[in-house]
Amino acid sequence: MTSAHSNAPSSAPSRVSSGVIHIRTRQTSHFTVLANHLAQRAGSAVTVGVAAYILSLPDGAPITIQALCVHFAEGKTAIAGALRELEAEGWLERRVERGPHGRIVTRTFAYDLPGTAAEPAGTSAPEPESSGGPEPTEPSQPTPEPVPVIEAVDLLTRLPHRDRRLLLSEREITALAPAVTDWLDRGAAPQEITEALTTGLPARLNRRPARLLAHRLTALRPPARTSLRPPARTSPLPEPDRPPVVPLQNCDGCDRAFRAGRPGRCRACRVSAEARPAPETHCAA
Structure with missing residues (x-):
């Protein structure tokens, strides 16, 4: 009887006895380098997936909520939440700028390492030649102002589509964006915020409508989601x-x-017993 021999090459011995074993292939094109503290980020898998997808895109690719919803199966709420988390952690930065013709545009910067200078990929500043003397001390740069949340800026920028009189300046959008973000954090949908800001406007507006919008964002602010829940009880209700x-x-x-x-007869039996005539008694002569 002949013994069967396998021509398949035996796998190299591994020191790992459990868990994942990586089979790595050297790639020379069409790949993206991700920092471990992003790929291994604890929390939402949607946030990590959105970040990896954005970092893999070429410069100029759209990353609006609508564009991301076309690629991902998650809805607008999950995508918007992922973008807010990435912006809060420094992976994304949104800058509202005024174009050459006065139009407000939003530029988006994606960082493969938060905290680095915002320069387009492929460009690097030339290093100054050393003169041998002491290096000049760089002046400390002021802390940048917090960048408004992506969805809030987009919402305020789109208001002129509903009413042409609601064209806001860059400073006004930056000032109003935190209030819009507060509405979003309270659970309001973007369409609800737009309706609250554009419905029932007066026939004549002031020169700058930002003051009216700020008043509506404050006066019509919805209750927080936590306030809608009944308060937790520390003791049971009394009986x-x-x-x-x-x-x-x-x-x-x-x-x-x-x-x-106590045991006995029911009412019907008692009434029936009372209605019966008493039995006659005969005395013996």
Whole structure:
């Protein structure tokens, strides 16, 4: 009897006895380098996936919520939440700028490492030649102002599509964006915010409508989602005073169930017994 021999090459021995074993292939094109603290970020998998997808795109690719929803199966709420988390952690930065013709545009910067200078990929500043003397001390740069949330800026920028009089300046959008973000954090949908800001406007507006929008964002602010929940109780509710429950008894006459404090006959049997004539008694002569 001949023994069977396998021509398949034996796998190299691994020191790992459990868990994942990587089979790595050297790639020379069409790949993206991700920092471990992004790829291994704890929390939402949607946030990591959106970040990896954005970093893999070429410069100039659209990354609006609508464009990302076309690629991902998640809805607008999940995508918007992922973008807010990435912006809060420094992976994304949105800058509202005024174009050469006065139009407000939003530029988006995606960082493969948060905290680095915002320069387009492929460009690097030339290093100055060393003169041998002491290096000049760089002046400390002021802390940049917090960048408005992506969805809030987009919402305020799109208001002129509903009413042409609601064209806002860059400074006004930056000032109003935190209030819009507060609405979003309270659970309001973008369409609800747009309706609140554009419905029932007066026939004549002031020169700058930002003051009216700021008033509406404050006066019509919805309650926070946490305030809609009933407060947590630290002790159980007291039991209401209830009358004592009369126990059930079986009638000695008809065996029907009735409520009474002690065994005996039901009401029907008692009435029937009372209605019967008393038996006659005869005395012996």
